[in-house]
Amino acid sequence: MPMRKLMRSSSKIVLTIALVAGTLFPATRLANAGGGEIEVTPERAAACAKADKRYAKLYPNAPDDGAVIVKLYKYNFCPANVTVKPGTTVRWINVDKRTSHSVWLKDAKIDESERFFPEETWEYTFDNPGQYPYLCGPHWKDEGMRGFVKVQP
Ligand SMILES: [Cu+2]
Numbered sequence: 001m002p003m004r005k006l007m008r009s010s011s012k013i014v015l016t017i018a019l020v021a022g023t024l025f026p027a028t029r030l031a032n033a034g035g036g037e038i039e040v041t042p043e044r045a046a047a048c049a050k051a052d053k054r055y056a057k058l059y060p061n062a063p064d065d066g067a068v069i070v071k072l073y074k075y076n077f078c079p080a081n082v083t084v085k086p087g088t089t090v091r092w093i094n095v096d097k098r099t100s101h102s103v104w105l106k107d108a109k110i111d112e113s114e115r116f117f118p119e120e121t122w123e124y125t126f127d128n129p130g131q132y133p134y135l136c137g138p139h140w141k142d143e144g145m146r147g148f149v150k151v152q153p
Contacts, residue, residue, distance in 0.1 A: 036131045038080035038148050048078035054095040058119065067091040067123065070147065072101045075139050077147035084126060085152055091123040092116075101145070102137040112137045129153040 040048075051073035055062075062069075067089040071078040073096055084090065092103050096118050103122050104112035108130075113122040115138070126132065132149040139145035 036133055036148055036150075038077075038146055040080055044076050044080065047074045047076045048080075050074075051076065051078040051095050055093065058095060059093075069093060071095045072136070075099075075136070075143035075145045077136070077145065080146070081148045081150070083150040083152060086127055086129055087125065088151070089123050089125045090149060091121055093121045094118050101139065103147075104135045104137045104140075105132055106135055108132055108134075126151045 048071070051071040054073065055069070055071050068082055068084055068091070070082060070090060070092045072092055072094045077092070082090065092101075092113075094101055094116050098118065100115040100117045102113045102115050103124070104110075105124065106112075110124070116122050126149060129151045132151065134147050134149065136143075136145035
């Protein structure tokens with residue numbers, strides 16, 4: 001086979017492999033392949049800045065009971081990545097206006113939460129060190145709504 005043709009066909013093979021890999025492992029998954037952390041795009045960071053403002057407005061006098069707060073807003077977990085000590089409760093608060101969400105610690109084989117509506121919460125206490133990627137049941141596939149909890153050793 002002439003070199004040119006060989007090069008062309010091997011680049012086709014590379015493309016095919018990339019396409020297959022893209023099908024098997026969606027982009028978000030590939031982006032997480034390293035440490036499991038969620039990639040925060042500028043768009044998601046901007047949405048989370050709004051989520052913080054909304055949270056502050058909704059709960060101006062929220063007591064600090066040691067729980068780590070993750071807001072759910074416009075198909076984002078805010079912040080998407082949290083690192084906590086063992087025994088920490090993470091409390092997810094829906095600060096959206098209409099949309100209900102869930103928290104699904106699928107890889108840890110923990111049942112998906114009920115769908116919770118704006119200004120409702122769900123929480124979980126992480127006793128064991130490890131990495132806990134999680135999803136929003138209704139929105140992880142199409143909206144890439146995913147989060148990540150790292151529990152320190
Ligand atoms: Cu959701």
